[in-house]
Every structure is written in C-alpha cells, then in structure tokens.
Amino acid sequence: MLEVSIIGAGPAGLTAAYELSKLGLKSTVIEADHQVGGLSRTVNYRGYRFDIGGHRFFSKVPLINELWQEILGEDFLVRPRLSRIHYDGHFFDYPLKAFNALAGLGPVEAFLVGLSYTKAKLFPSEEETTFEQWVSNRFGHRLYRIFFKTYTEKVWGIPCTEISADWAAQRIKNLSLSEAIRNALFGSGRTKNGQIITTLIDNFYYPRLGPGMMWERCKELLAARGHETIHETRVEKIRHRHGRVECIYGKTFSGELVEFGGDHFLSTMPLRELIQALDPAPPEEVLQAAKNLRYRDYLTVVLIVRRETVFPDNWIYIHTPGVKMGRIQNYKNWSPEMVPDPTRTSLGLEYFLWDKDEEWNWSNDRLIELGIRECAQIGLIDPTEIEDGTVVRMKKAYPVYDQKYYENLAILRQYLETFSNLQTIGRNGLHRYNNQDHSMLTGIYAARNIVGEKYDVWSVNTEMEYHEESRVEKTETSKKKVFSKVGDTTLGDRQVPTRIVPATTASHISPDEIIEAVFAKLDPLALGTAVGIVSGLSLFLATIILLLKGGFVVGPNLSLLRHYFLGFRVTWSGAFIGLVEAGIGGFILGYLIAWLRNWGMRAYAFLLKKRAEAEAQRRLLDDV
Ligand SMILES: Cc1cc2nc3c(=O)[nH]c(=O)nc-3n(C[C@H](O)[C@H](O)[C@H](O)COP(=O)(O)OP(=O)(O)OC[C@H]3O[C@@H](n4cnc5c(N)ncnc54)[C@H](O)[C@@H]3O)c2cc1C
Incomplete structure (x- = not known):
C-alpha cells in the first residue's frame, strides 16, 4: 500500500x-x-x-x-452575523448603509461627505490605478478616508496609495451576475443539494x-x-x-x-x-x-471581561485613528459555548504586524495593557472590568502579494x-x-x-464552485479546460490579495448572455414575421369567409378596418390589400415587441448588475 x-x-x-x-x-x-x-x-x-x-x-x-x-x-x-465599524466614537452598520452612515457622521461631516461624493461622481480621478483612487471614485475621498483607508492599511501594512486598484476591482468584476439575477427573480433559498444558502451577509x-x-x-x-x-x-x-x-x-x-x-x-x-x-x-x-516571499504576521490579545454582554456583534472593524488594533472579536457571539462562564465575555483584539515591528516583541503584559487602553479609549470597556488576558502570536498569517x-x-x-x-x-x-x-x-x-x-x-x-460543478458533471476534457494554470490567471499584477480570480466563470458572462440563460431572447425578425403572417392571413381569411357567406351587407364590422388599412374593403381585391397591409403592420408590431422586450431585459440586467456591484462595494472590507 x-x-x-x-x-x-x-x-x-x-x-x-x-x-x-x-x-x-x-x-x-x-x-x-x-x-x-x-x-x-x-x-x-x-x-x-x-x-x-x-x-x-x-x-x-x-x-x-x-x-x-x-x-x-x-x-x-x-450562526447569525453582525459586524459594525467603529469610527470616532460611533458605530456604523457594516455592510455600509447610506442613511446610517450619514446619520452617524453628524450634519457637518455628512454634508462634507456628500460634497466629496458629488465631486467624485462629477469629476472622478481619471487615473484609477491605486486602491485609494478606486474607492474614492466610488464613495468620495472623505468616505474612503473614514471607512476604508485605516483598516486596509492596518491589515496590509502598505499605504493604500501603493495598493493596486485591481484588488478591489476584481471583486466587482467577478460578481456572479447570473446568481444576482436568479435571486432577484426567484429569490434565494436552497442549493441543489438542499443546503441552506448561507449568504455571507446574514449567516455563516x-x-x-x-x-x-x-x-x-x-x-x-x-x-x-x-x-x-x-x-x-x-x-x-x-x-x-x-x-x-x-x-x-x-x-x-x-x-x-x-x-x-x-x-x-x-x-x-x-x-x-x-x-x-x-x-x-x-x-x-x-x-x-x-x-x-514575504508574510504578514498577526497577534491577538484576548481580554476576559467581567460582564455578560459587551456588544452584540461577532466582530467590529476599528477605523478610529490613533488605535492600533484592526478588529475586535467577541467569541461568545460566534458560539455561546466559547466561554465557560456566561457572566463573562472574552474579546479578541487583532493586531496586524510585521515580526520586525516593535510591538511584536513586546511582552504579553505590555500588549495586554495596550489592548485594555485601546478598548477603554473607544469606550468599549472600563479597565477595572478586566479579569485576565493572554496573547497569541501567529507568524506568517498572510502571504503577501507584493510586486x-x-x-x-x-x-x-x-x-x-x-x-x-x-x-x-x-x-x-x-x-x-x-x-x-x-x-x-x-x-x-x-x-x-x-x-x-x-x-x-x-x-x-474562489471560483472553484464552478470548477467543482463542472468537474463532477463533465468529462475529463472539460475538467482540463476549467482548471486554468496559474499563469493564465490575473493574479500576477496584484500587490495585495484578492480572493477572486477571474477564470472561465460567470464574471465574463455578459448581461445579454444571462438574459438568454434566464429567458430565451426574442428574435425581432422572427417575431415580426410570425405576427405579420398571422395578422395578414387572419384578415385575408376573415375577409374571404365573409365574402363566401355573402348577404345583403357583407362584413360591416370588418370593413371598419379600412380606417387603418388604406384601400381595404370586404371585397376580393380588398382581401389581398388586407393581407399585405396587415402583414406589414403585424411585422412591425412583432418586431417592436421583441425589441422592446429585449431592451427591457437588458436594462433590468444592467440595474441588477449595478445593484450587485454597489452591494459588493459596501462589503469590500470582508475581503481585506
Ligand atoms: C486572521 C485570519 C482570519 C481568517 N479568517 C478565515 C475565515 O473567516 N474563514 C476561513 O475559511 N478562513 C479564514 N482564514 C484562513 C484560514 O485560516 C486558512 O485558510 C487555513 O487555516 C489554511 O490552512 P492550511 O492547512 O493551508 O495552513 P495552516 O492553517 O497555516 O496550517 C499549516 C500547519 O502546518 C504546520 N507547519 C508549518 N510548518 C511546519 C513544519 N516545518 N513542520 C511541521 N508542521 C509545520 C503549522 O504549524 C500549521 O499547523 C483566516 C486566516 C487568518 C490569518
């Protein structure tokens, strides 16, 4: 063996x-x-x-x-998910919500954020090579500074001006549009094999x-x-x-x-x-x-707090300037059994460092002191509530994607x-x-x-789900096709990680293709011809039947169509005129219906795409 x-x-x-x-x-x-x-x-x-x-x-x-x-x-x-951002004494919903964000910032800052957003929309930075430019163009520079800059730089230890825009762009590029459309049309629910779809939004x-x-x-x-x-x-x-x-x-x-x-x-x-x-x-x-090859290191300071409930979130992103910790975890909210005593809470304060950083080599006591001070600074705890603490260092937590x-x-x-x-x-x-x-x-x-x-x-x-489905359902040849080589991916030019790699996935499916997948696209020529033939023949046959039936006044009602079809009468020659004119009218009508319907579906797909993009942008921090 x-x-x-x-x-x-x-x-x-x-x-x-x-x-x-x-x-x-x-x-x-x-x-x-x-x-x-x-x-x-x-x-x-x-x-x-x-x-x-x-x-x-x-x-x-x-x-x-x-x-x-x-x-x-x-x-x-x-488990249910709740995460927020802490900035300058306030908690903001995460993923970001416009009203909540503006209300939390106060009227003056909200006004300035609005101005900065308008400026970004009217005069976006033409160059969009850095993470900073990319986010600023979408949210305005002020919101970028408040909600994206600090945390991203804490995690990666690189200024956002040196982080490639590709990283953020990949996330949007690879949205599963088909899934967005499917969910919009039919709602989400269960997968093929009956599992609950745990959206990354609400549950995990x-x-x-x-x-x-x-x-x-x-x-x-x-x-x-x-x-x-x-x-x-x-x-x-x-x-x-x-x-x-x-x-x-x-x-x-x-x-x-x-x-x-x-x-x-x-x-x-x-x-x-x-x-x-x-x-x-x-x-x-x-x-x-x-x-x-370089690696980013990580340490967590765990504080045991003499309090049953400190905050309801699983974790909070810390964007407040002057605080070194990047995120704070509340393990009890991940699973109640993570603490042995329900009257206590254990918090995990996350610090993203290089092992050559001064703090990496601080004693545990000094790090715990830092953690207590920072938690108190942002108003989460009173230092006297801390019962105990410990530190865990984890080298090489993040493989770094540098140039x-x-x-x-x-x-x-x-x-x-x-x-x-x-x-x-x-x-x-x-x-x-x-x-x-x-x-x-x-x-x-x-x-x-x-x-x-x-x-x-x-x-x-990250797009393996498609790969796996393909692999299970398809042949050896298609298996080879879906597994691209590393050299075929776009990983190479990113400075920092993205979990999303475009391959042969939904990312390259255009809205038109998605429409085709969801609803068969109507062919205007075909529909026009069909409606034209049916209209023309219907009028022709109706006219002939009335003529054959005869009578004192032949087809008084049908002859009203003369107001619409030039020269039409309920006569033998009128039947042919009706055939041609109703045929042409039907063709135009059918063509227009198909065109409008296709256009409407494209517009609908476009709107869904924009909505999905906005949603993904609001969740950008999940991928940092
Ligand atoms: C802060 C943070 C948050 C994360 N959050 C999530 C999340 O929410 N969800 C998620 O799915 N993933 C998350 N991850 C990623 C997840 O932790 C990793 O993807 C996963 O643990 C990688 O598994 P691995 O076996 O490849 O490597 P590792 O987990 O690194 O395991 C490698 C093992 O090899 C051992 N080892 C190393 N060198 C040697 C040696 N020379 N001899 C013997 N043994 C050795 C190590 O001790 C270690 O036990 C997170 C990671 C970090 C750092």
Missing part, C-alpha cells in the same frame, strides 16, 4: 489525510505545534476558546460543505466549540481509521534524489531528529521554508525566489514540478490568500493526484 507523509496538520494537511483514508491509502501527518488546526485552530485559555481571527465557514464548493457536515454533523452551527457556519473543533474531530476520525498525527515535530530537512523525495526529517521539541519515509509527500509548510529545507539545496535562483511575488512563485513552481512525489498545498504552501475551503480543496486534489488523477492544485481559487 502506498504511504504518504504530510507536513502540517492545518485544514489542508488534515483534509488531504482524510481524503487519502477514503482512497484506502495510509498517511502520517507531522505537525510542528502541540495542537491541530494551524491558522484555523481554536486556542483554549482557562476554558475560554478563541480563534486566530474569527473563522467563518462558508464555501461555494459543495464538496467542502458536505465534508464539513460529514465531520462535525450537529456540532456545525448556523461555525463549529460549536470554534474552528479547531473541526480539525480536532478530523484528527480523531483519522486516528480511528489508523492514520497517525504526530505533534511537536517540525520538519526541517527534506532529502531528495533524482527528482524524488526520499525522506523528511523532523525535529521534536526535545531536539530529537526523527525520519519519516513514504512513497509520496505533501507539504503545507510555508513555501519559503520548504525550499530552504530541501537537501541538496536547489539552485541559487530558486533559493533567492523563496527568500523573496514580485508572482515572478518568484513562477520560479518556485517550475522547480517544484521537477519532483515526481512531492506536492505543496494549502495557504502558505501555495502562497495563496486562501480561506479554509480552498486550502482544503488543494489537499483533496493532491490526495487524488496520488492515485492517478490530474488536478492542478495551483489553480484552486
């Missing part, structure tokens, strides 16, 4: 092991940490559970939704005890099937020869070196470290490309493709800003590749 060694027990590594177990293959997962879940772990501090950030479970990939349900069953909850799935529960359970299921997860062992060396990995070496916490063999190897460790661990070392160009990352990635990918039994998967494994679902999907595909399938894990992206 083939044996597989998997580096990392995050969502990608564990899902790969799970899939391998279904395929009847043996695997061993080697994890550096003492617990599973990676970035999607749940940390337990004195019974208070919290995530690294807040992990919403949502996916458009049916396979992943089914897997989540399969692993957790009833412990997989549907969440494990009863936090995201780590999913991965702990997955590990248990694997263990029950005889597949081991080894903890506290960091893989540091990967020995290879003639394009094949022979074995990997992990160092335990006690410093012991352990060797793991296998026929195949899957890695979710950061790409930079994977390349550096290869023995013998790759060519200098490859090493340099790996060294050039050169794509070039570097191409070099690394080309080099890694020379290995016949090593696949790199997951978020940092592919240096992709993936959520859990896409990280997991890379694990599934890598596992299937081992048994002879031919998936390109590098092409897994």
Whole structure:
C-alpha cells in the first residue's frame, strides 16, 4: 500500500489525510505545534476558546460543505452575523448603509461627505490605478478616508496609495451576475443539494466549540481509521534524489531528529521554508525566489471581561485613528459555548504586524495593557472590568502579494514540478490568500493526484464552485479546460490579495448572455414575421369567409378596418390589400415587441448588475 507523509496538520494537511483514508491509502501527518488546526485552530485559555481571527465557514464548493457536515454533523452551527465599524466614537452598520452612515457622521461631516461624493461622481480621478483612487471614485475621498483607508492599511501594512486598484476591482468584476439575477427573480433559498444558502451577509457556519473543533474531530476520525498525527515535530530537512523525495526529517521539541519515509509527500509548510529545507539545496535562483516571499504576521490579545454582554456583534472593524488594533472579536457571539462562564465575555483584539515591528516583541503584559487602553479609549470597556488576558502570536498569517511575488512563485513552481512525489498545498504552501475551503480543496486534489488523477492544485481559487460543478458533471476534457494554470490567471499584477480570480466563470458572462440563460431572447425578425403572417392571413381569411357567406351587407364590422388599412374593403381585391397591409403592420408590431422586450431585459440586467456591484462595494472590507 502506498504511504504518504504530510507536513502540517492545518485544514489542508488534515483534509488531504482524510481524503487519502477514503482512497484506502495510509498517511502520517507531522505537525510542528502541540495542537491541530494551524491558522484555523481554536486556542483554549482557562476554558475560554478563541480563534486566530474569527473563522467563518462558508464555501461555494459543495464538496467542502458536505465534508464539513460529514465531520462535525450537529456540532456545525448556523450562526447569525453582525459586524459594525467603529469610527470616532460611533458605530456604523457594516455592510455600509447610506442613511446610517450619514446619520452617524453628524450634519457637518455628512454634508462634507456628500460634497466629496458629488465631486467624485462629477469629476472622478481619471487615473484609477491605486486602491485609494478606486474607492474614492466610488464613495468620495472623505468616505474612503473614514471607512476604508485605516483598516486596509492596518491589515496590509502598505499605504493604500501603493495598493493596486485591481484588488478591489476584481471583486466587482467577478460578481456572479447570473446568481444576482436568479435571486432577484426567484429569490434565494436552497442549493441543489438542499443546503441552506448561507449568504455571507446574514449567516455563516461555525463549529460549536470554534474552528479547531473541526480539525480536532478530523484528527480523531483519522486516528480511528489508523492514520497517525504526530505533534511537536517540525520538519526541517527534506532529502531528495533524482527528482524524488526520499525522506523528511523532523525535529521534536526535545531536539530529537526523527525520519519519516513514504512513497509520496505533501507539504503545507510555508513555501519559503520548504525550499530552504530541501537537501541538496536547489539552485541559487530558486533559493533567492523563496527568500523573496514575504508574510504578514498577526497577534491577538484576548481580554476576559467581567460582564455578560459587551456588544452584540461577532466582530467590529476599528477605523478610529490613533488605535492600533484592526478588529475586535467577541467569541461568545460566534458560539455561546466559547466561554465557560456566561457572566463573562472574552474579546479578541487583532493586531496586524510585521515580526520586525516593535510591538511584536513586546511582552504579553505590555500588549495586554495596550489592548485594555485601546478598548477603554473607544469606550468599549472600563479597565477595572478586566479579569485576565493572554496573547497569541501567529507568524506568517498572510502571504503577501507584493510586486514580485508572482515572478518568484513562477520560479518556485517550475522547480517544484521537477519532483515526481512531492506536492505543496494549502495557504502558505501555495502562497495563496486562501480561506479554509480552498486550502482544503488543494489537499483533496493532491490526495487524488496520488492515485492517478490530474488536478492542478495551483489553480484552486474562489471560483472553484464552478470548477467543482463542472468537474463532477463533465468529462475529463472539460475538467482540463476549467482548471486554468496559474499563469493564465490575473493574479500576477496584484500587490495585495484578492480572493477572486477571474477564470472561465460567470464574471465574463455578459448581461445579454444571462438574459438568454434566464429567458430565451426574442428574435425581432422572427417575431415580426410570425405576427405579420398571422395578422395578414387572419384578415385575408376573415375577409374571404365573409365574402363566401355573402348577404345583403357583407362584413360591416370588418370593413371598419379600412380606417387603418388604406384601400381595404370586404371585397376580393380588398382581401389581398388586407393581407399585405396587415402583414406589414403585424411585422412591425412583432418586431417592436421583441425589441422592446429585449431592451427591457437588458436594462433590468444592467440595474441588477449595478445593484450587485454597489452591494459588493459596501462589503469590500470582508475581503481585506
Ligand atoms: C486572521 C485570519 C482570519 C481568517 N479568517 C478565515 C475565515 O473567516 N474563514 C476561513 O475559511 N478562513 C479564514 N482564514 C484562513 C484560514 O485560516 C486558512 O485558510 C487555513 O487555516 C489554511 O490552512 P492550511 O492547512 O493551508 O495552513 P495552516 O492553517 O497555516 O496550517 C499549516 C500547519 O502546518 C504546520 N507547519 C508549518 N510548518 C511546519 C513544519 N516545518 N513542520 C511541521 N508542521 C509545520 C503549522 O504549524 C500549521 O499547523 C483566516 C486566516 C487568518 C490569518
């Protein structure tokens, strides 16, 4: 039986092991940490559970939704979403709502925001290359400054003037117009396989005890099937020869070196470290490309507050100037069981940093102090209410898409493709800003590749739902078609991540095509001809029938049509005149009806598109 060694027990590594177990293959997962879940772990501090950030479970990939349900069953909850923005002493609904935003800003600021918005609409910046220009052109510079600039810069540590506009534009470009139209016409509800559509707006799935529960359970299921997860062992060396990995070496916490063999190897460790661990070392160009990859680091300060309810949101974006934290999570609102004592609340204060930043190296006490001060500054808590606190640091939380990352990635990918039994998967494994679902999907595909399938894990992206549907329903040929190569995507020129990659998806479907999909388009010529023939013949036949019937006065009513058809009479010659004229009139009428109907549908699609775009713009922060 083939044996597989998997580096990392995050969502990608564990899902790969799970899939391998279904395929009847043996695997061993080697994890550096003492617990599973990676970035999607749940940390337990004195019974208070919290995530690294807040992990919403949502996916458009049916396979992943089914897997989540399969692993957790009833412990997989549907939770309501509430999130707001805190700015300058006020809370604003998020996604943004015009009236709420203007009311919260006060009359003077609202007036200035209105002016700035009008200016942006009348005199938009002609150049739209930066994130700042892109958002300002749509919301006005003042609203951009209040609602977009601070948080985006906190997360990415890059001024918005240096962030490519493509990032935001991609989001709008890739709206699922067909879905928007379908929802507008028929309403949303359930998917084909009966699952509730959890819009990212109102609901999300969440494990009863936090995201780590999913991965702990997955590990248990694997263990029950005889597949081991080894903890506290960091893989540091990967020995290879003639394009094949022979074995990997992990160092335990006690410093012991352990060797793991296998026929195949899957890695979710950061790409930079994977390349550096290869023995013998790759060519200098490859090493340099790996060294050039950058990561944004993240830490969370958790405060335990002696209060039953602090705020109703799952999380709040902090836009208030002079506050370092970017977001604040209220884990109790994600799942009530995240706290052991209902009279207490645990808050997760999120700080996005580089590990060379001064704050990264502050002591826990100093960071907790900072957190308490900032929470008090924005009026969320009274410092005397804090019972306890802790800090969790997470290096390499975000793979950075800088100007050169794509070039570097191409070099690394080309080099890694020379290995016949090593696949790199997951978020940092592919240096992709993936959520859990896409990280997991890379694990599934890598596992299937081992048994002879031919998936390109590098092409897994947010539009995978289409891919997956296509894959399940279509043939091998179409499978190849829908999996584009990384080089075919537009990832390359983005400085910061977007989760949306245009491929062969709905993004390129024009409103006309959508109309055709929803309602068959009317052909004006065909409808004109049909109506023309029916009208002409009807009048012709009606006239003839009346003539054949005869009588003292023939067709007094029908002859009234002479007011509309020049020269028409209920006579034999009139019948032919009626045939021609009613035919022409019918043709014009039919043509006009079809044209107007098509035009109306196009206008309707345009309006829906604009509405969906506006909606997506209001939710821009979800993708930051
Ligand atoms: C702040 C934040 C919020 C997020 N929010 C969401 C969300 O709402 N929804 C969502 O779906 N996703 C979210 N994500 C993304 C999600 O966390 C990741 O997509 C997912 O965890 C990636 O899984 P992975 O297995 O690829 O990598 P990881 O989770 O990074 O797991 C990799 C594992 O490999 C181990 N490892 C690394 N190097 C070695 C080594 N040398 N030897 C042995 N083991 C090693 C690590 O310890 C880790 O356990 C968020 C991420 C962050 C940072």
